[in-house]
Amino acid sequence: MAQTQTPARHDAHPEPNYFAVIVVLTVLTVIEIGVTYMPMAKLFIGILLVGLALTKAIIVAMFFMHLKFEKTTLALIAATPLVLCTLLIFALLPDHNPKKHLPQPAAAGTEATAQPQPTH
């Protein structure tokens, strides 16, 4: 019953060049793998990889999931988890960080004593 309405409305938006979309996604994946081998700071590589992954995810949502041609309501629904997960990351950051509580010499000592399994 709903299918009689949807096709007519969908003809309104143009069909993107899907082949170009997979070419872009593949190229971005190759760049991502290439970035991991580049002699750069770990933090910089991480930022680049997150940026590339988010770009790929947005391309999939925009063109394959047709979000580019949908009403704003669906875009708002799609953006909600992204916003909430970003908030979650900031909520987790001040969480217990063992790195802060282990001074350098003590850390080495703890690891040395923690390695052997206790005998029962």
Add this chain to the structure above:
Amino acid sequence: MSHAATMDPTAHVVEPAESPLTPESWGKLGMWIFLAADAMSFGGLLAGYGALRYFSLNWPNPKEHFGINLTAAMTFLLIVSSFTMVKALSACRRGDAGKMKLFLLITALGGAAFLGLQAFEWTHLIEEGLTLQGNPWGSPLFGTTFFILTGFHGCHVLSGVIYLLVTLMMAGKGSWGYGEVEITGLYWHFVDLIWILVFTFVYLI
């Protein structure tokens, strides 16, 4: 005139249903809400993974233990299966049932191949000592988070393959139309989208 007067209120009753907030398809809206909720499950798992890894003192380097070439091939496979999914939808729009069924089948096969490769990868890693409880390389949570994240995604791929086969059957019979195939596509592209994130966060970073 009195007849026209009675027609007008009816038109007004229909009008609010066409407000900007009215979805194009209720089924599609439902799928998007489900996907948003599902994305939050993955978001929670990925954020938890990030926190555990960030706070860990001895997290192994994923690049040294995971086969990046194999997982890159798996990524490519899912991207291509998303392409065949949109091709199935295009065929459905044109009314070409034969092509639609063919592309739906290829998409489902792509998903099944992905699962096969994942099973191969898991077997290889388990043989090397990576388990839910521990591994020979460092923090035991390395294995826990790996299996939970990729396993949760794998369950989605399995559900997607079943969903695609049901769509193939129903659309093949003519019981399902464009709207239903499009909703199936939304789910499948979401599985691809999540893998793009899992691939980067678990294997590359």
